Amino acid sequence: MALSGKHILLIISGGIAAYKSLDLIRRLKERGARVTPVMTRGAQEFITPLVVGALSATHVFTDLFSRKDEQDVGHIRLARDCDLVLVAPATADLMAKMANGLADDLASTVLLATDRRVLIAPAMNPKMWMAKATQRNIETLKGDGIGFIGPMAGEMAEKGEVGLGRMAEPLQIVEAVEALLEHGPKPLAGKKAIVTSGPTHEPIDPVRYIANRSSGKQGHAIAKALAALGAEVTLVSGPVTIADPAGVTTVHVERAEQMLAAVVSHLPTDIAVMVAAVADWRVATSLDQKIKKQQGDQPPALQLVENPDILKTIGHHASRPKIVVGFAAETENVEANGRAKLTRKGADLIVANDVSAETGIMGGDRNSVKIISADGIDAWPDLDKAEVARRLAALIADRLA
Numbered sequence: 001m002a003l004s005g006k007h008i009l010l011i012i013s014g015g016i017a018a019y020k021s022l023d024l025i026r027r028l029k030e031r032g033a034r035v036t037p038v039m040t041r042g043a044q045e046f047i048t049p050l051v052v053g054a055l056s057a058t059h060v061f062t063d064l065f066s067r068k069d070e071q072d073v074g075h076i077r078l079a080r081d082c083d084l085v086l087v088a089p090a091t092a093d094l095m096a097k098m099a100n101g102l103a104d105d106l107a108s109t110v111l112l113a114t115d116r117r118v119l120i121a122p123a124m125n126p127k128m129w130m131a132k133a134t135q136r137n138i139e140t141l142k143g144d145g146i147g148f149i150g151p152m153a154g155e156m157a158e159k160g161e162v163g164l165g166r167m168a169e170p171l172q173i174v175e176a177v178e179a180l181l182e183h184g185p186k187p188l189a190g191k192k193a194i195v196t197s198g199p200t201h202e203p204i205d206p207v208r209y210i211a212n213r214s215s216g217k218q219g220h221a222i223a224k225a226l227a228a229l230g231a232e233v234t235l236v237s238g239p240v241t242i243a244d245p246a247g248v249t250t251v252h253v254e255r256a257e258q259m260l261a262a263v264v265s266h267l268p269t270d271i272a273v274m275v276a277a278v279a280d281w282r283v284a285t286s287l288d289q290k291i292k293k294q295q296g297d298q299p300p301a302l303q304l305v306e307n308p309d310i311l312k313t314i315g316h317h318a319s320r321p322k323i324v325v326g327f328a329a330e331t332e333n334v335e336a337n338g339r340a341k342l343t344r345k346g347a348d349l350i351v352a353n354d355v356s357a358e359t360g361i362m363g364g365d366r367n368s369v370k371i372i373s374a375d376g377i378d379a380w381p382d383l384d385k386a387e388v389a390r391r392l393a394a395l396i397a398d399r400l401a
Protein backbone atom coordinates (compact mmCIF):
# COMPACT_ATOMS: atom_id res chain seq x y z
CA MET A 1 0.00 0.00 0.00
CA ALA A 2 1.34 3.35 -1.09
CA LEU A 3 1.14 5.05 2.32
CA SER A 4 1.84 2.05 4.48
CA GLY A 5 3.66 3.04 7.68
CA LYS A 6 3.06 6.75 7.09
CA HIS A 7 1.55 8.89 9.83
CA ILE A 8 -0.46 11.90 8.72
CA LEU A 9 -1.62 14.63 11.05
CA LEU A 10 -4.85 15.85 9.44
CA ILE A 11 -5.98 19.32 10.51
CA ILE A 12 -9.60 20.02 9.64
CA SER A 13 -10.66 23.67 9.76
CA GLY A 14 -14.07 25.28 9.57
CA GLY A 15 -15.35 25.34 6.00
CA ILE A 16 -18.20 23.62 4.22
CA ALA A 17 -15.70 21.30 2.53
CA ALA A 18 -15.00 19.73 5.97
CA TYR A 19 -17.50 17.02 5.00
CA LYS A 20 -15.08 15.91 2.26
CA SER A 21 -12.37 15.29 4.87
CA LEU A 22 -14.42 12.33 6.06
CA ASP A 23 -13.90 10.65 2.69
CA LEU A 24 -10.27 11.84 2.72
CA ILE A 25 -9.66 9.98 6.01
CA ARG A 26 -11.07 6.79 4.44
CA ARG A 27 -8.94 7.16 1.32
CA LEU A 28 -5.75 7.76 3.32
CA LYS A 29 -6.44 4.78 5.57
CA GLU A 30 -7.26 2.56 2.57
CA ARG A 31 -3.70 3.23 1.40
CA GLY A 32 -2.23 2.19 4.73
CA ALA A 33 -1.72 5.60 6.38
CA ARG A 34 -2.32 6.25 10.06
CA VAL A 35 -4.39 9.43 10.38
CA THR A 36 -4.48 11.56 13.53
CA PRO A 37 -7.14 14.26 13.28
CA VAL A 38 -7.03 17.75 14.79
CA MET A 39 -10.19 19.82 14.48
CA THR A 40 -10.59 23.56 14.92
CA ARG A 41 -13.59 24.91 16.79
CA GLY A 42 -14.92 26.05 13.39
CA ALA A 43 -14.60 22.55 11.93
CA GLN A 44 -16.76 21.18 14.75
CA GLU A 45 -19.61 23.42 13.53
CA PHE A 46 -19.63 21.42 10.27
CA ILE A 47 -18.78 17.85 11.29
CA THR A 48 -18.53 16.23 14.71
CA PRO A 49 -15.41 14.82 16.42
CA LEU A 50 -17.51 11.68 16.93
CA VAL A 51 -17.73 10.84 13.23
CA VAL A 52 -14.10 11.91 12.59
CA GLY A 53 -12.97 9.67 15.47
CA ALA A 54 -15.06 6.76 14.20
CA LEU A 55 -13.58 6.98 10.70
CA SER A 56 -9.98 7.51 11.81
CA ALA A 57 -10.34 4.97 14.62
CA THR A 58 -8.34 7.21 16.92
CA HIS A 59 -8.61 10.06 19.40
CA VAL A 60 -9.53 13.41 17.84
CA PHE A 61 -7.59 16.41 19.18
CA THR A 62 -9.55 19.64 19.53
CA ASP A 63 -8.30 21.59 22.51
CA LEU A 64 -4.96 23.33 23.12
CA PHE A 65 -5.57 23.60 26.85
CA SER A 66 -6.78 20.03 27.33
CA ARG A 67 -5.61 18.75 30.73
CA LYS A 68 -5.61 15.19 29.42
CA ASP A 69 -3.84 15.70 26.08
CA GLU A 70 -1.35 18.26 27.38
CA GLN A 71 -0.01 16.21 30.30
CA ASP A 72 3.15 15.65 28.25
CA VAL A 73 2.94 18.87 26.18
CA GLY A 74 0.89 16.99 23.59
CA HIS A 75 0.78 19.75 20.99
CA ILE A 76 4.54 19.54 20.46
CA ARG A 77 4.33 15.76 20.18
CA LEU A 78 1.50 16.06 17.65
CA ALA A 79 3.56 18.57 15.64
CA ARG A 80 6.59 16.29 15.42
CA ASP A 81 5.31 12.71 15.62
CA CYS A 82 4.12 12.48 12.01
CA ASP A 83 5.47 12.31 8.46
CA LEU A 84 3.28 15.09 7.09
CA VAL A 85 0.89 17.74 8.37
CA LEU A 86 -2.08 17.96 6.02
CA VAL A 87 -4.63 20.76 6.35
CA ALA A 88 -7.91 19.94 4.57
CA PRO A 89 -9.89 22.04 4.24
CA ALA A 90 -7.67 25.04 4.94
CA THR A 91 -9.84 28.07 5.64
CA ALA A 92 -8.84 31.63 4.78
CA ASP A 93 -8.70 32.21 8.51
CA LEU A 94 -6.28 29.38 9.25
CA MET A 95 -4.07 30.35 6.29
CA ALA A 96 -3.95 33.92 7.63
CA LYS A 97 -2.89 32.60 11.04
CA MET A 98 -0.21 30.39 9.46
CA ALA A 99 1.15 33.25 7.34
CA ASN A 100 1.42 35.46 10.41
CA GLY A 101 2.70 32.92 12.91
CA LEU A 102 -0.37 33.06 15.15
CA ALA A 103 -0.88 30.22 17.61
CA ASP A 104 -4.13 30.79 19.47
CA ASP A 105 -5.65 27.31 19.18
CA LEU A 106 -4.41 23.74 18.83
CA ALA A 107 -4.33 23.68 14.99
CA SER A 108 -2.39 26.93 14.55
CA THR A 109 -0.02 26.08 17.44
CA VAL A 110 0.79 22.68 15.92
CA LEU A 111 1.37 24.33 12.52
CA LEU A 112 3.79 26.81 14.08
CA ALA A 113 5.58 24.14 16.13
CA THR A 114 5.99 21.52 13.41
CA ASP A 115 9.25 20.71 11.66
CA ARG A 116 7.47 18.36 9.22
CA ARG A 117 6.36 19.09 5.69
CA VAL A 118 3.00 20.84 5.49
CA LEU A 119 0.50 20.44 2.66
CA ILE A 120 -2.69 22.50 2.58
CA ALA A 121 -5.89 22.09 0.58
CA PRO A 122 -7.55 25.51 0.63
CA ALA A 123 -11.33 25.80 0.29
CA MET A 124 -13.27 29.02 0.34
CA ASN A 125 -15.54 31.33 -1.58
CA PRO A 126 -13.77 32.66 -4.74
CA LYS A 127 -13.98 36.24 -3.45
CA MET A 128 -12.26 35.19 -0.23
CA TRP A 129 -9.56 33.39 -2.30
CA MET A 130 -8.98 36.41 -4.54
CA ALA A 131 -9.04 38.92 -1.65
CA LYS A 132 -5.78 40.85 -1.51
CA ALA A 133 -5.13 39.73 2.06
CA THR A 134 -5.55 36.04 1.14
CA GLN A 135 -3.35 36.45 -1.93
CA ARG A 136 -0.63 38.06 0.25
CA ASN A 137 -0.92 35.15 2.69
CA ILE A 138 -0.65 32.60 -0.16
CA GLU A 139 2.60 34.21 -1.36
CA THR A 140 3.99 34.17 2.19
CA LEU A 141 3.03 30.53 2.72
CA LYS A 142 4.52 29.45 -0.61
CA GLY A 143 7.69 31.35 0.29
CA ASP A 144 7.75 29.47 3.61
CA GLY A 145 7.73 26.17 1.70
CA ILE A 146 4.13 25.19 2.43
CA GLY A 147 2.78 22.86 -0.28
CA PHE A 148 -0.58 23.60 -1.92
CA ILE A 149 -3.08 21.27 -3.54
CA GLY A 150 -5.85 23.27 -5.19
CA PRO A 151 -8.12 25.05 -4.87
CA MET A 152 -10.03 23.99 -7.95
CA ALA A 153 -12.37 26.00 -10.14
CA GLY A 154 -16.05 25.15 -10.12
CA GLU A 155 -19.39 25.68 -8.44
CA MET A 156 -19.50 26.70 -4.81
CA ALA A 157 -21.89 25.57 -2.11
CA GLU A 158 -23.31 29.12 -2.26
CA LYS A 159 -26.01 29.25 -4.92
CA GLY A 160 -24.90 30.82 -8.19
CA GLU A 161 -21.25 31.29 -7.14
CA VAL A 162 -18.64 29.88 -9.52
CA GLY A 163 -14.87 30.32 -9.51
CA LEU A 164 -11.61 29.27 -7.92
CA GLY A 165 -12.09 28.04 -4.36
CA ARG A 166 -13.39 24.46 -4.30
CA MET A 167 -11.31 22.09 -2.23
CA ALA A 168 -9.43 19.51 -4.33
CA GLU A 169 -11.18 16.14 -4.38
CA PRO A 170 -10.01 13.61 -1.75
CA LEU A 171 -8.26 11.45 -4.36
CA GLN A 172 -6.36 14.46 -5.73
CA ILE A 173 -5.25 15.26 -2.18
CA VAL A 174 -4.17 11.65 -1.65
CA GLU A 175 -2.12 11.81 -4.86
CA ALA A 176 -0.39 14.98 -3.64
CA VAL A 177 0.33 13.32 -0.28
CA GLU A 178 1.80 10.30 -2.05
CA ALA A 179 3.98 12.53 -4.24
CA LEU A 180 5.33 14.34 -1.18
CA LEU A 181 6.00 11.19 0.80
CA GLU A 182 7.36 9.20 -2.10
CA HIS A 183 10.59 7.55 -1.06
CA GLY A 184 12.60 6.51 -4.10
CA PRO A 185 16.02 7.84 -5.10
CA LYS A 186 16.51 11.62 -5.25
CA PRO A 187 19.15 12.07 -7.97
CA LEU A 188 18.14 15.72 -8.46
CA ALA A 189 18.48 16.71 -4.78
CA GLY A 190 20.22 20.09 -4.56
CA LYS A 191 19.41 20.91 -8.21
CA LYS A 192 17.20 23.81 -9.25
CA ALA A 193 14.78 23.56 -12.15
CA ILE A 194 12.57 26.00 -14.01
CA VAL A 195 9.63 24.66 -16.03
CA THR A 196 7.11 26.53 -18.15
CA SER A 197 3.66 25.17 -18.87
CA GLY A 198 0.31 25.96 -20.45
CA PRO A 199 -0.61 28.48 -23.12
CA THR A 200 -0.11 32.23 -23.09
CA HIS A 201 -2.95 34.67 -23.60
CA GLU A 202 -2.10 37.68 -25.73
CA PRO A 203 -4.66 40.46 -25.25
CA ILE A 204 -6.43 42.13 -28.16
CA ASP A 205 -8.57 44.33 -25.94
CA PRO A 206 -9.73 43.98 -22.31
CA VAL A 207 -12.03 41.04 -23.15
CA ARG A 208 -10.48 39.29 -26.15
CA TYR A 209 -7.18 37.47 -26.50
CA ILE A 210 -5.18 35.16 -28.77
CA ALA A 211 -4.68 31.74 -27.18
CA ASN A 212 -4.06 28.08 -28.01
CA ARG A 213 -5.36 24.70 -26.85
CA SER A 214 -2.52 23.85 -24.45
CA SER A 215 -3.88 22.50 -21.14
CA GLY A 216 -0.67 22.59 -19.10
CA LYS A 217 -1.05 18.87 -18.29
CA GLN A 218 2.36 17.87 -19.70
CA GLY A 219 4.31 20.81 -18.26
CA HIS A 220 2.73 20.46 -14.81
CA ALA A 221 3.46 16.72 -14.82
CA ILE A 222 7.11 17.41 -15.66
CA ALA A 223 7.42 19.94 -12.82
CA LYS A 224 5.99 17.33 -10.46
CA ALA A 225 8.26 14.55 -11.77
CA LEU A 226 11.40 16.70 -11.35
CA ALA A 227 10.30 17.56 -7.79
CA ALA A 228 9.74 13.85 -7.07
CA LEU A 229 13.42 13.27 -7.97
CA GLY A 230 14.42 15.91 -5.43
CA ALA A 231 14.78 19.05 -7.59
CA GLU A 232 13.70 22.43 -6.27
CA VAL A 233 11.23 23.35 -8.99
CA THR A 234 9.71 26.65 -10.03
CA LEU A 235 6.84 26.27 -12.47
CA VAL A 236 5.89 29.31 -14.56
CA SER A 237 2.38 28.62 -15.74
CA GLY A 238 0.21 30.38 -18.28
CA PRO A 239 -3.58 30.46 -17.72
CA VAL A 240 -4.74 26.87 -17.10
CA THR A 241 -7.64 25.25 -15.28
CA ILE A 242 -5.61 22.48 -13.63
CA ALA A 243 -4.26 22.65 -10.08
CA ASP A 244 -0.77 23.82 -9.12
CA PRO A 245 1.32 20.68 -8.50
CA ALA A 246 2.13 19.95 -4.86
CA GLY A 247 5.74 20.39 -3.79
CA VAL A 248 6.48 22.91 -6.56
CA THR A 249 6.52 26.73 -6.43
CA THR A 250 4.12 27.95 -9.10
CA VAL A 251 4.23 31.44 -10.60
CA HIS A 252 1.17 32.43 -12.66
CA VAL A 253 1.54 34.62 -15.74
CA GLU A 254 -0.65 35.48 -18.69
CA ARG A 255 1.45 36.82 -21.57
CA ALA A 256 4.67 35.62 -23.27
CA GLU A 257 6.60 38.70 -22.14
CA GLN A 258 5.59 38.04 -18.51
CA MET A 259 6.58 34.38 -18.88
CA LEU A 260 10.04 35.32 -20.18
CA ALA A 261 10.56 37.84 -17.35
CA ALA A 262 9.52 35.24 -14.75
CA VAL A 263 11.85 32.59 -16.22
CA VAL A 264 14.86 34.93 -16.49
CA SER A 265 14.34 36.21 -12.94
CA HIS A 266 14.70 32.62 -11.67
CA LEU A 267 18.07 32.00 -13.38
CA PRO A 268 20.56 30.57 -12.63
CA THR A 269 19.13 27.05 -12.47
CA ASP A 270 20.59 23.66 -13.34
CA ILE A 271 17.65 22.59 -15.47
CA ALA A 272 15.21 24.41 -17.77
CA VAL A 273 12.29 22.59 -19.38
CA MET A 274 10.31 24.91 -21.61
CA VAL A 275 7.00 23.14 -22.22
CA ALA A 276 4.63 26.11 -22.51
CA ALA A 277 2.93 26.69 -25.84
CA VAL A 278 4.01 30.31 -26.02
CA ALA A 279 2.15 32.40 -28.58
CA ASP A 280 4.53 33.28 -31.42
CA TRP A 281 2.82 36.58 -32.01
CA ARG A 282 0.99 39.21 -30.03
CA VAL A 283 -1.16 42.12 -31.15
CA ALA A 284 1.09 45.14 -31.76
CA THR A 285 -1.01 47.43 -29.58
CA SER A 286 -3.66 45.89 -27.37
CA LEU A 287 -6.46 48.35 -26.74
CA ASP A 288 -7.64 49.59 -23.34
CA GLN A 289 -11.27 49.70 -24.47
CA LYS A 290 -13.31 46.90 -26.03
CA ILE A 291 -13.36 47.14 -29.85
CA LYS A 292 -16.99 47.90 -30.74
CA LYS A 293 -18.71 46.27 -33.69
CA GLN A 294 -20.27 49.02 -35.80
CA GLN A 295 -22.98 48.30 -38.35
CA GLY A 296 -21.46 48.22 -41.85
CA ASP A 297 -17.82 48.51 -40.67
CA GLN A 298 -15.09 46.23 -42.00
CA PRO A 299 -13.76 43.73 -39.42
CA PRO A 300 -10.72 45.22 -37.64
CA ALA A 301 -7.30 44.21 -39.01
CA LEU A 302 -5.02 42.86 -36.29
CA GLN A 303 -1.39 43.80 -36.70
CA LEU A 304 0.77 41.13 -35.10
CA VAL A 305 4.34 41.41 -33.85
CA GLU A 306 6.68 38.60 -32.83
CA ASN A 307 6.82 37.58 -29.19
CA PRO A 308 10.15 36.95 -27.46
CA ASP A 309 11.48 33.43 -28.04
CA ILE A 310 11.80 32.11 -24.48
CA LEU A 311 13.55 28.82 -25.32
CA LYS A 312 16.09 30.55 -27.58
CA THR A 313 16.73 33.26 -24.99
CA ILE A 314 17.41 30.65 -22.28
CA GLY A 315 19.45 28.44 -24.64
CA HIS A 316 21.83 31.34 -25.36
CA HIS A 317 21.68 33.11 -22.00
CA ALA A 318 24.85 34.10 -20.09
CA SER A 319 23.44 32.09 -17.13
CA ARG A 320 22.35 29.19 -19.35
CA PRO A 321 21.14 26.22 -17.28
CA LYS A 322 23.31 23.09 -17.54
CA ILE A 323 20.54 21.31 -19.40
CA VAL A 324 17.96 23.07 -21.56
CA VAL A 325 14.97 21.09 -22.84
CA GLY A 326 12.47 22.49 -25.32
CA PHE A 327 9.19 21.17 -26.68
CA ALA A 328 8.33 21.25 -30.36
CA ALA A 329 4.60 21.05 -31.01
CA GLU A 330 4.37 20.29 -34.71
CA THR A 331 1.64 19.28 -37.11
CA GLU A 332 3.98 18.12 -39.92
CA ASN A 333 7.65 17.11 -40.46
CA VAL A 334 7.91 16.49 -36.72
CA GLU A 335 11.46 15.08 -36.77
CA ALA A 336 12.97 17.55 -39.25
CA ASN A 337 11.42 20.54 -37.48
CA GLY A 338 12.51 19.18 -34.09
CA ARG A 339 16.12 18.73 -35.28
CA ALA A 340 16.24 22.24 -36.72
CA LYS A 341 14.90 23.61 -33.44
CA LEU A 342 17.63 21.86 -31.43
CA THR A 343 20.46 23.90 -32.98
CA ARG A 344 18.54 27.14 -33.58
CA LYS A 345 17.38 27.36 -29.97
CA GLY A 346 20.57 26.17 -28.27
CA ALA A 347 18.77 23.29 -26.57
CA ASP A 348 20.23 19.96 -25.37
CA LEU A 349 17.02 18.03 -25.94
CA ILE A 350 13.91 18.67 -27.96
CA VAL A 351 10.77 16.74 -27.09
CA ALA A 352 8.88 16.73 -30.37
CA ASN A 353 5.23 15.79 -30.55
CA ASP A 354 2.61 15.78 -33.26
CA VAL A 355 -0.23 18.01 -32.12
CA SER A 356 -2.44 17.55 -35.20
CA ALA A 357 -6.08 17.58 -34.13
CA GLU A 358 -6.53 13.82 -34.77
CA THR A 359 -3.76 12.90 -32.26
CA GLY A 360 -5.77 14.38 -29.36
CA ILE A 361 -2.45 15.25 -27.67
CA MET A 362 -3.17 18.94 -27.07
CA GLY A 363 -5.44 18.99 -24.03
CA GLY A 364 -5.51 15.16 -23.78
CA ASP A 365 -4.01 12.84 -21.16
CA ARG A 366 -1.60 10.91 -23.39
CA ASN A 367 1.44 11.88 -25.43
CA SER A 368 3.58 10.29 -28.07
CA VAL A 369 6.98 11.98 -28.23
CA LYS A 370 10.32 11.78 -29.98
CA ILE A 371 13.39 12.81 -28.00
CA ILE A 372 15.80 14.64 -30.28
CA SER A 373 19.36 15.31 -29.18
CA ALA A 374 22.84 15.55 -30.73
CA ASP A 375 22.99 11.74 -30.25
CA GLY A 376 19.99 11.10 -32.51
CA ILE A 377 16.27 10.47 -32.19
CA ASP A 378 14.55 8.22 -29.67
CA ALA A 379 10.85 7.57 -30.34
CA TRP A 380 8.94 6.76 -27.15
CA PRO A 381 5.72 4.75 -27.29
CA ASP A 382 2.32 6.30 -26.68
CA LEU A 383 2.30 7.04 -22.92
CA ASP A 384 0.30 8.74 -20.21
CA LYS A 385 1.59 12.34 -19.80
CA ALA A 386 2.66 11.53 -16.22
CA GLU A 387 4.80 8.64 -17.52
CA VAL A 388 6.35 10.86 -20.24
CA ALA A 389 7.17 13.27 -17.41
CA ARG A 390 8.76 10.57 -15.23
CA ARG A 391 10.89 9.26 -18.11
CA LEU A 392 11.99 12.75 -19.09
CA ALA A 393 12.90 13.61 -15.48
CA ALA A 394 14.94 10.38 -15.26
CA LEU A 395 16.68 11.20 -18.57
CA ILE A 396 17.54 14.70 -17.32
CA ALA A 397 18.92 13.21 -14.08
CA ASP A 398 21.05 10.77 -16.13
CA ARG A 399 22.45 13.56 -18.31
CA LEU A 400 23.31 15.67 -15.27
CA ALA A 401 24.97 12.80 -13.42
Ligand SMILES: Cc1cc2nc3c(=O)[nH]c(=O)nc-3n(C[C@H](O)[C@H](O)[C@H](O)COP(=O)(O)O)c2cc1C
Binds near residue numbers: 014042093
Ligand atom coordinates in the same frame (compact mmCIF):
# COMPACT_ATOMS: atom_id res chain seq x y z
C1 LIG B 1 -21.80 28.26 6.63
C2 LIG B 1 -20.39 28.71 6.66
C3 LIG B 1 -19.51 28.25 5.70
C4 LIG B 1 -18.17 28.68 5.70
N1 LIG B 1 -17.34 28.19 4.75
C5 LIG B 1 -16.03 28.60 4.73
C6 LIG B 1 -15.14 28.10 3.76
O1 LIG B 1 -15.50 27.27 2.91
N2 LIG B 1 -13.87 28.55 3.76
C7 LIG B 1 -13.43 29.46 4.67
O2 LIG B 1 -12.27 29.86 4.60
N3 LIG B 1 -14.26 29.93 5.63
C8 LIG B 1 -15.54 29.53 5.68
N4 LIG B 1 -16.39 30.01 6.65
C9 LIG B 1 -15.86 30.95 7.65
C10 LIG B 1 -15.06 30.19 8.71
O3 LIG B 1 -15.88 29.19 9.31
C11 LIG B 1 -14.57 31.18 9.76
O4 LIG B 1 -13.62 32.05 9.17
C12 LIG B 1 -14.00 30.48 10.96
O5 LIG B 1 -13.52 31.48 11.86
C13 LIG B 1 -12.86 29.56 10.57
O6 LIG B 1 -12.27 29.05 11.72
P1 LIG B 1 -11.02 28.04 11.66
O7 LIG B 1 -10.11 28.55 10.59
O8 LIG B 1 -10.41 28.16 13.03
O9 LIG B 1 -11.58 26.71 11.41
C14 LIG B 1 -17.72 29.59 6.68
C15 LIG B 1 -18.61 30.04 7.65
C16 LIG B 1 -19.92 29.61 7.64
C17 LIG B 1 -20.84 30.11 8.71
